[in-house]
Amino acid sequence: LSLSITNYRHFSYNSECVIVLYRLNDCGVTDRGCAALASALRSNPSHLRELDLSGNKIRDLGVKSLCAVLEDPHCKLEILL
Template structure:
């Protein structure tokens, strides 16, 4: 993290992971200027059914809707391995959160921790997350939405899930 990885380094790492995707379990690239192009390179690795990556941390990497769409596409095609996804500090907004919510609806999704603090999420994103979690309640354990623009109705939707005994969800909203 925070090690100055550029597009060139990102391409080299993604190439190495494509040729041998089964050994790496954790990738922490937070604080590097990956942007959408870098996330697209790693998304191609995640699509590989031999990929066993469980922890992906991309805080403050310059990811927007475009990179989020690539990441979500990869997770839709290979949803069962990733356990933790940290995208905090990126400009995802509600549209990015809606895309991520589509992954959470998949019963094969095993994501347990999702960190989206400081991503520009509002009530609209909260509603999408709450809907996804109601349709597939068993896997997500921790959701961090602090430092977003959550309104009362969004907070209530998520708080209702957190207080429901059918969920094992711990939510951080502030």
């Protein structure tokens, strides 16, 4: 997971790279990973339209972190799996 989050941060800060779909399904993302992902999305809103987190062990705390980002008017995320 930390590699995935690190890679996301690298791409999100690269102005030449536009990520539209990010698949993190079945890769062990937990509440802590969701918090890191939410922080990255909040600090640098991206063009990300779809995020697949299916098959991970995300509980209430992780869902709340992601929901807070979705409430941000700058968030362009349309599909969260």
